[in-house]
Amino acid sequence: MANTFTLIQANTLGSSAASVTFTSIPATYTHLCILMSARSTTGSPDSEISEINGSSANLQGRWVWGENGSVTNGSYSGNVVLVGLPKSSATANTFGNVQIYITNYTGSQHKSISIDSVSENNANNEAYTMLAAGLWSNTSAITSVKLSGNFETSSTFHLYGIKNS
Amino acid sequence: MPILGTVASQFSGKPFGSFESIATVAADSNGLSDINFNTIPATYAHLQLRMNLFNSSGTNAFVTFNGDTTTNYWQHGIESYGGGSTSVYSGGNQYAGFVGNLVLSNTYPGVSILDIFDYQNTSIRKVIKGSYGTNMNLASPGYSRNFYSDATWGNTSAITSINIQCQTGVFSQYSTISLYGIKG
Numbered sequence: 001m002a003n004t005f006t007l008i009q010a011n012t013l014g015s016s017a018a019s020v021t022f023t024s025i026p027a028t029y030t031h032l033c034i035l036m037s038a039r040s041t042t043g044s045p046d047s048e049i050s051e052i053n054g055s056s057a058n059l060q061g062r063w064v065w066g067e068n069g070s071v072t073n074g075s076y077s078g079n080v081v082l083v084g085l086p087k088s089s090a091t092a093n094t095f096g097n098v099q100i101y102i103t104n105y106t107g108s109q110h111k112s113i114s115i116d117s118v119s120e121n122n123a124n125n126e127a128y129t130m131l132a133a134g135l136w137s138n139t140s141a142i143t144s145v146k147l148s149g150n151f152e153t154s155s156t157f158h159l160y161g162i163k164n165s
Numbered sequence: 166m167p168i169l170g171t172v173a174s175q176f177s178g179k180p181f182g183s184f185e186s187i188a189t190v191a192a193d194s195n196g197l198s199d200i201n202f203n204t205i206p207a208t209y210a211h212l213q214l215r216m217n218l219f220n221s222s223g224t225n226a227f228v229t230f231n232g233d234t235t236t237n238y239w240q241h242g243i244e245s246y247g248g249g250s251t252s253v254y255s256g257g258n259q260y261a262g263f264v265g266n267l268v269l270s271n272t273y274p275g276v277s278i279l280d281i282f283d284y285q286n287t288s289i290r291k292v293i294k295g296s297y298g299t300n301m302n303l304a305s306p307g308y309s310r311n312f313y314s315d316a317t318w319g320n321t322s323a324i325t326s327i328n329i330q331c332q333t334g335v336f337s338q339y340s341t342i343s344l345y346g347i348k349g
C-alpha cells in the first residue's frame with residue numbers, strides 16, 4: 001500500500017479540555033482527515049469546528065441528525081456542528097466516533113468539509129447519528145483547525161494527511 | 166466455524182504509511198458462513214473493515230468482538246430505502262452488532278465500511294461507525310438501500326478478534342472483507 005495516509009498530529013486527553021487545536025499543519029498533503037473519539041463532560045452534547053486558521057469567520061454547516069426514532073435536519077453559521085457527543089449523563093465509558101474530511105485544504109478554492117459521526121449510549125435512547133456538510137468560505141490554505149466542546153478525559157484526536165499520489 | 170485471516174506481523178516490513186492492511190478474507194465457491202480476524206495486533210490506534218458482500222438469501226450481517234455472543238450490543242442508525250423512504254432504527258441487548266440489513270444478491274454486492282476507533286482503549290466501550298449501501302439494479306428500487314449506523318459493544322476490553330456472521334446462508338463467492346489498521 002502506498003504511503004499516502006500519514007499521521008500528522010495526535011492528542012490523547014489526560015484530563016478534560018474545552019478545546020483541541022491542530023496547528024502548523026504542513027502543506028504537503030492533498031486532503032486532511034481527523035478521527036476523533038470523545039465524550040462530553042457536561043449536559044450538552046455539542047462539539048464543533050470552532051476556528052480555522054485562528055478565526056471563526058466564514059464557517060457554516062448543514063446536517064441531518066437521527067435520534068430516538070426521528071430524523072431532523074438543520075444548519076448553522078459561525079461554526080460547523082460536529083456531533084452530539086455522549087453527555088455526562090450517558091452510560092459510563094460510552095464515547096462518540098467522528099470523522100472529519102477536508103478536501104484540497106491547500107487549494108485556492110473554498111474548503112468543503114464532510115463530517116460523519118455517531119454517538120452511542122449503550123442503551124436505546126440518547127444515541128445520535130449525524131452527517132454534516134461544512135464550508136469554510138475562504139481561499140487560504142488551512143494551517144490550523146480548532147475543535148471546541150467539553151471533551152472528557154481519554155478522548156483522542158488524530159489528524160492525518162492524505163496524498164493523491 | 167472457520168478460522169481465517171492473517172495478521173500484519175506475517176508480512177515483511179515495507180515502508181507503510183499510517184493506514185495498513187492487516188488481512189483480507191475472500192469467499193470461494195463454497196461461501197463462508199462467518200469470517201474471523203484473530204490475533205489482531207495491538208499496534209494501531211483504530212481499525213477499519215471494508216466489505217464487499219454477496220448473499221443469495223437476502224439477509225443480515227452482524228459483528229461480534231472477542232467471542233462475546235451475549236446480549237451485549239446496541240445499534241442505531243439512519244436508513245434510506247425503497248422509493249426514497251427514510252427511517253431511524255434502534256435496538257439493543259442483542260447478541261451482536263448490526264452491520265446492515267443486507268438485502269443482497271449473488272449479482273449485486275452490498276458495500277460497507279466500518280470504523281472502530283480506539284480499539285485498544287480500556288477506558289471506553291467500543292463503538293462501530295458504519296456506512297452501508299446496496300443497489301439491486303431494479304426499476305423499482307424497493308430493495309435498494311443505504312444505512313449510516315452505529316453499534317456499541319458494552320465492554321471496555323481491548324479488541325483482539327472480530328467475527329462477521331451471515332445470518333442466513335453464506336457470504337457467497339467473490340465476497341471480500343478487508344481489515345485495516347490505522348496508526349496513531
